Amino acid sequence: MIFNFKFYSLVAFFIILNMICVRAQTYKLQGSVSFDHSKTSSVTIALSPVSMKVHTDTAGNFMFLGLKEAVYQIKATAIGYKPALFTLALKSDTVLKEIVLEEDQEQLQEVVITGTQKEVSRLESPVPVEIYSANFFKRNPAASVFEALQNINGVRPQLNCNICNTGDIHINGLEGPYTMVLIDGMPIVSGLSTVYGLSGIPTSIIERVEVVKGPASSLYGSEAVGGLINIITKKVSSAPKFSVDLMSNTHLEHNADLGFKLQLNSKVSVLTGINYFNFNKILDRNQDHFTDMTLQNRIALFQKWNIERRQNRVFSLAARYLYEDRWGGETRWNKSYRGGDEVYGESIYTSRWEMVGNYQLPLKEKTFLAFSLTQHNQNSRYGETSYIAKQQIAFSHLTWDKKINQHDLLFGAAVRYTFYKDNTMATNKEYGNDHEKVWLPGLFVQDEIRFNQKNTLLLGLRYDYHSLHGSIFTPRLAYKYSLNQFNSLRFNAGTGFRVVNIFTEDHAALTGARKVEVNTKIRPERNYNVNVNYAAKIFTPDATIIGLDVSLFYAYFTNRIVPDYESDVTKIRYDNLNGYAINKGVTANLDLTFTWGLKLNTGITYQDVSLVNDGIKQQQMLTEKFSGTWSVSYHIKPLHLKADYTGNIYGAMRLPLLSELDPRNPISPVWSIQNIQLTFTKFKRAEIYGGVKNLLNFNPAKHAPFLISRSQDPFNKNVVFDSKGQALPTADNPYGLVFDPSYVYAPNQDIRLFVGFRYNF
Numbered sequence: 077m078i079f080n081f082k083f084y085s086l087v088a089f090f091i092i093l094n095m096i097c098v099r100a101q102t103y104k105l106q107g108s109v110s111f112d113h114s115k116t117s118s119v120t121i122a123l124s125p126v127s128m129k130v131h132t133d134t135a136g137n138f139m140f141l142g143l144k145e146a147v148y149q150i151k152a153t154a155i156g157y158k159p160a161l162f163t164l165a166l167k168s169d170t171v172l173k174e175i176v177l178e179e180d181q182e183q184l185q186e187v188v189i190t191g192t193q194k195e196v197s198r199l200e201s202p203v204p205v206e207i208y209s210a211n212f213f214k215r216n217p218a219a220s221v222f223e224a225l226q227n228i229n230g231v232r233p234q235l236n237c238n239i240c241n242t243g244d245i246h247i248n249g250l251e252g253p254y255t256m257v258l259i260d261g262m263p264i265v266s267g268l269s270t271v272y273g274l275s276g277i278p279t280s281i282i283e284r285v286e287v288v289k290g291p292a293s294s295l296y297g298s299e300a301v302g303g304l305i306n307i308i309t310k311k312v313s314s315a316p317k318f319s320v321d322l323m324s325n326t327h328l329e330h331n332a333d334l335g336f337k338l339q340l341n342s343k344v345s346v347l348t349g350i351n352y353f354n355f356n357k358i359l360d361r362n363q364d365h366f367t368d369m370t371l372q373n374r375i376a377l378f379q380k381w382n383i384e385r386r387q388n389r390v391f392s393l394a395a396r397y398l399y400e401d402r403w404g405g406e407t408r409w410n411k412s413y414r415g416g417d418e419v420y421g422e423s424i425y426t427s428r429w430e431m432v433g434n435y436q437l438p439l440k441e442k443t444f445l446a447f448s449l450t451q452h453n454q455n456s457r458y459g460e461t462s463y464i465a466k467q468q469i470a471f472s473h474l475t476w477d478k479k480i481n482q483h484d485l486l487f488g489a490a491v492r493y494t495f496y497k498d499n500t501m502a503t504n505k506e507y508g509n510d511h512e513k514v515w516l517p518g519l520f521v522q523d524e525i526r527f528n529q530k531n532t533l534l535l536g537l538r539y540d541y542h543s544l545h546g547s548i549f550t551p552r553l554a555y556k557y558s559l560n561q562f563n564s565l566r567f568n569a570g571t572g573f574r575v576v577n578i579f580t581e582d583h584a585a586l587t588g589a590r591k592v593e594v595n596t597k598i599r600p601e602r603n604y605n606v607n608v609n610y611a612a613k614i615f616t617p618d619a620t621i622i623g624l625d626v627s628l629f630y631a632y633f634t635n636r637i638v639p640d641y642e643s644d645v646t647k648i649r650y651d652n653l654n655g656y657a658i659n660k661g662v663t664a665n666l667d668l669t670f671t672w673g674l675k676l677n678t679g680i681t682y683q684d685v686s687l688v689n690d691g692i693k694q695q696q697m698l699t700e701k702f703s704g705t706w707s708v709s710y711h712i713k714p715l716h717l718k719a720d721y722t723g724n725i726y727g728a729m730r731l732p733l734l735s736e737l738d739p740r741n742p743i744s745p746v747w748s749i750q751n752i753q754l755t756f757t758k759f760k761r762a763e764i765y766g767g768v769k770n771l772l773n774f775n776p777a778k779h780a781p782f783l784i785s786r787s788q789d790p791f792n793k794n795v796v797f798d799s800k801g802q803a804l805p806t807a808d809n810p811y812g813l814v815f816d817p818s819y820v821y822a823p824n825q826d827i828r829l830f831v832g833f834r835y836n837f
């Protein structure tokens with residue numbers, strides 16, 4: 077018995093010891109990481125749920141020791157590569173199959189062309205360029221590019237009329253005429269089209285939008301004073317065979333975008349985009365008997381041809397046609413009242429076509445001939461005022477791209493021809509000028525000098541000869557210092573020159589009942605501007621991407637041309653400032669991308685845009701001191717759902733009043749437009765989306781006793797004027813006002829629901 081007891085005790089001891097050893101046994105996990113089968117060092121390998129991390133050595137190898145039997149999640153992350161994520165059930169010592177990382181094109185290879193007219197990496201460009209992809213605009217879908225730009229920091233679509241809702245694009249506080257808009261690098265929006273040309277660009281053909289804030293005149297000419305917006309269309313080869321995007325809202329605004337491509341033969345392919353927008357519901361929520369929103373019927377057609385050539389030389393052609401019929405005014409208006417003085421309405425018929433092309437010459441040297449042609453016809457009635465205008469612009473430039481050692485040279489010759497004719501005092505036989513023709517030939521040279529990996533200097537000089545104003549020189553300097561691959565400091569400086577055509581640029585000159593006075597000796601504007609930019613991209617060990625972009629800007633203007641609304645409320649007087657203007661401020665963007673599905677983009681701009689006239693300093697009319705934008709996106713993968721929350725906020729603006737008795741506030745309130753959207757993504761090629769626009773239900777009519785002055789008397793038939801033409805206070809008109817719709821700073825829209833459908837094949 078004693079023997080048996082000792083024997084069984086010994087057996088039990090060894091069994092327990094074995095169990096302890098088995099439970100305490102640990103394993104080894106090892107492997108290697110490469111990119112394109114080349115070993116990659118400095119890769120972070122994270123193991124969860126044990127929260128262990130190691131880094132690969134110079135040979136790309138890594139190892140974990142002391143691991144227990146369990147199920148582990150392994151994540152491999154590195155700067156410039158997409159994270160690799162997989163699960164492993166560890167039961168013994170394991171050697172993983174080689175992990176091959178894929179380069180993240182979005183992080184490293186964003187290619188821009190706008191800053192230097194060359195395709196370069198965004199990180200290497202000496203000119204700061206902001207990129208906004210088509211997906212960025214899908215977070216808050218809009219019926220036009222004009223509306224879509226509201227979510228870009230420092231860029232604000234400004235409405236200029238409460239009746240016809242036309243507007244322009246402000247960049248860092250500078251009005252629309254200082255902003256050049258391009259399609260594929262060629263100018264298409266200027267003059268008349270500053271007001272109307274941003275409508276009807278089909279979003280189905282947009283690849284991305286590049287924004288340059290600051291001087292660009294030495295490459296693009298005098299209109300690129302404040303910055304430029306370059307709409308890059310999709311390459312035909314990468315566009316879907318067919319796409320559709322349909323959207324409607326509870327205001328009964330309907331928008332349709334269609335896109336499709338055809339391969340005509342082995343060398344010729346065609347991309348076509350069609351946009352149709354319709355809004356035909358009369359809304360008058362503030363009960364002033366005027367439409368709150370302009371009614372529109374618009375169609376636009378776009379087509380891009382790509383022709384393959386030997387040695388991959390470039391040859392592309394694109395064309396767009398736009399027709400738009402819009403009107404706003406008294407709710408009882410119809411087309412039988414067009415141009416009369418019985419019922420007030422603003423009716424605008426716009427017919428416009430554009431063509432752009434790029435052809436690489438069959439030479440050994442890298443030489444390109446690019447051109448754009450536009451024709452804009454407008455037939456408008458603003459009450460009794462008729463505005464019939466035609467504008468034709470032809471633009472072409474020849475560039476030679478040449479690299480010599482550390483010098484990357486660009487030589488160019490450009491010519492621009494503008495024909496303009498209307499029935500105003502600008503070009504009218506009664507004023508001795510039937511039409512206006514302007515030739516603007518020019519030469520430019522740019523030298524990008526790359527001293528080393530850290531230092532790049534860009535020098536540019538442009539000479540133009542204006543047929544009316546003579547020689548124009550616009551120099552440019554840009555310097556980039558790279559602290560490392562993802563941290564850079566940029567300095568840009570340049571000058572600009574602008575000749576003003578009031579009736580094509582300032583809609584207030586036509587709408588309402590004010591008379592226009594123009595000094596016949598207006599001198600061209602000249603400005604000098606500087607921009608300092610710091611950009612950084614940070615990659616954390618858990619693959620979170622942090623992007624930071626901060627800019628300081630300063631611009632000084634001489635001979636600034638401004639409209640005077642205040643010295644005589646019955647008139648708008650245009651003249652040069654007897655002084656100067658300054659535009660200065662700071663703008664910052666922060667982007668966060670988390671691996672678990674959250675993306676955050678936010679930006680803020682503070683600016684001081686002031687005019688000094690006869691020694692008196694004033695804030696520029698309709699210009700905010702600060703603004704901010706944000707976009708928060710989260711992908712709930714188990715539910716196949718994307719959530720987007722977007723918004724903007726604008727500071728107070730100085731508004732145009734009609735007299736000291738005008739009861740409206742001379743300063744606008746701080747206001748914000750916020751939106752939310754849900755997108756269902758379960759289907760492979762289709763998306764269903766919907767949400768709420770103007771979530772806070774902001775409407776400027778809630779903050780003023782009225783927006784349109786004297787809406788009950790739009791032809792001033794019951795206004796009593798004194799001998800100087802000033803409106804006198806009467807029992808019917810206690811504030812001494814005249815009809816005027818220029819008191820506008822924000823869209824006059826309430827909260828609304830929207831729903832849409834996208835399909836790509």
